[in-house]
Amino acid sequence: MAGLAFDIRPSASPTPEAERTAKLKDPGFGRVFTDHMSIVRYNQAKGWHDARVEARANFPLDPALAVLHYAQEIFEGLKAYKRADGGVNLFRPDANARRFHNSADRMAMAPLPEAVFIEAVEQLVRIDRAWIPGGEGSLYLRPFMIASEVFLGVKPSAEYIFAVIASPVGSYFKGGPAPVSIWVSENYTRAAIGGTGAVKCGGNYAASLRAQAEAIEHGCDQVVFLDALERKYVEELGGMNVFFVFEDGSLSTPPLGTILPGITRDSIIALARDAGTIVREEPYSIDQWRADAKSGKLREAFACGTAAVISPIGKVCSASGDVLINGGEAGPVAMGLRKQLVDIQYGRAPDPHNWIRKVF
Template identity: 65%
Template sequence: MSMFAFEPNPDPVPAEERARQLIDPGFGRVFTDHMAIAQYDEGTGWHDAKITTRQALTMDPASSVLHYAQEIFEGLKAYPRPNGGAALFRPDANARRFNASARRMAMPDLPEELFLESVRALVRADIGWMPQREDGALYLRPFMFASEVFLGVKPAARYLYIVMASAVGSYFKGAPSVSLWVTREYTRAGPGGTGAAKCGGNYATSLIAQAEAIRNGCDQVVFLDAVERRWVEELGGMNIFFVFEDGSLATPPLGGTILAGITRDSIITLARDMGLQVREEPYAIEQWHADAESGRLTEAFACGTAAVVTAIGSVKGAEGEFAIGGQSVGPVTQRIREKLVAIQRGTAPDPHQWVEEIA
């Protein structure tokens, strides 16, 4: 029996309109009929879990999240299956990371089974919104925020947990690779900060650097470390990998300033399954430039739940610009992407039991 009571939407989007929206949903603009919701009160814990109509929230202007930013979120996808059903990819890892973020932001843990059942139940309720296209999926956005009404700097005593679902296609469209801008003025996170937590503030502070990238004709921003301003860390919302001429891969190490990406972790495992050496080690921006120009570095790619695996074609900064390989999807990047997507979509074996079929 589900932990979530079901209150069906009395006025769902008509089937004809839903079909029209699913032709080309883009990313993060087409939302389903329902949402999952649960409440937390200090002393009583989590309660009133239900799947209900997706609707606007009514908030008091003194709600503590609006003043002290106790807010975290996750991102995962439900993928269409060859048999017409749907499946989740490593949702248990998202549940664990959600609680790691909660602890960093002085928020209560959410029982992992509550997290898992919330996404399962929502997908079952809105399976009709699954885009039937090669790149289609339901993007799931679990989030939690402090809802206590008070003005005072302390952890809140009340929280709201919600999961929304959005029908999506590709995150990046068009070009075979993306271009990066190396920001020297802004950093994403510092030691002891919230870099490893998936909280909205990290993304808010990246937006000015992303705007800087756009002004300089680039698709995305890449951040360097906050101490020496030379070690590559991650993009505005994605992890990064480097591929070398000997076939080995490297990625910046986790250490509190980089988000522990689930796609990142999956790629490390899959690459090693393929017999490739993967190193988690610091990589300096000047070394990246030199290796790209000498040919030692042959490919680079960004990865994340939304972007999956996306080739990086060029890098630009105040010190100049350099290209990577042929500015297209390299063979190693392509192999890794195909392997990952095949497991997610059920067209290849799942040796690590990452996939959970739910509908």
């Protein structure tokens, strides 16, 4: 299976260079797409087969397609970065492949071999290399899998489609990372023990949208969820993990279990520990967050994920009142870690953990 060969079928009508150049000037995030997609199919008789790269196109969808009724769907998010020498880096695609495999297992889907995942990503980057922005831009890659058997009945699908699409994206922040305000959700929870909180599946994100809308209604940028059992311990934001920086220089982040095992989260832990920083993975209550922010024990808080890398948290809002973090400003620890990580991704700094996979 590791040797599954991809049939490369270049688009007969790729985007003209002038049009592509115009789109790359200000691509935004997730609105512009490249010319091709990678696709691999699965059924129980053949296993994974028919691997190819072809022109990006719509899927023909039967109204009884399993994913539409029973939500067997998972996805990943990673980026390709253009180096100063013109080459292209992927950042920890093996970690994405491993998490994708684990997500499939939890959702009773056919696990995709990690080597096939990585090859599908690399082949798409190769054929759509011209779509990778320069500067602080990157090519956002979205591998995903859907249940494609046509039936009505509660059981795992016997057929799946795995695909990768790509979207050129600019810097997530205009003018640099600005501190965000977050709303503490007291009415909704994201995941419970034994659920799918550690899985990157669409259902988790769908369940977070009402809480995110509530945050926006209160003038906040993001929502932060508390644990489902006691409604007191901080878990994660709607789509990002969270860290806390204390006056003694140590860091803390919620433990894994009901939250997504973020690859950026894991990378930050490794870089901080490389520098001799104590990093604890432990429960931290919302009441303690408020108290530590007011007393000055908590110096910074920040969220992290593939899209924004690191986003400083400037204010925590809730029905109980608002609390400023670091005077509402971005802190040196968050910004230092962000620069360190971004420099590795773009090939501007040494890669001590062999996280970079060079496509070119």
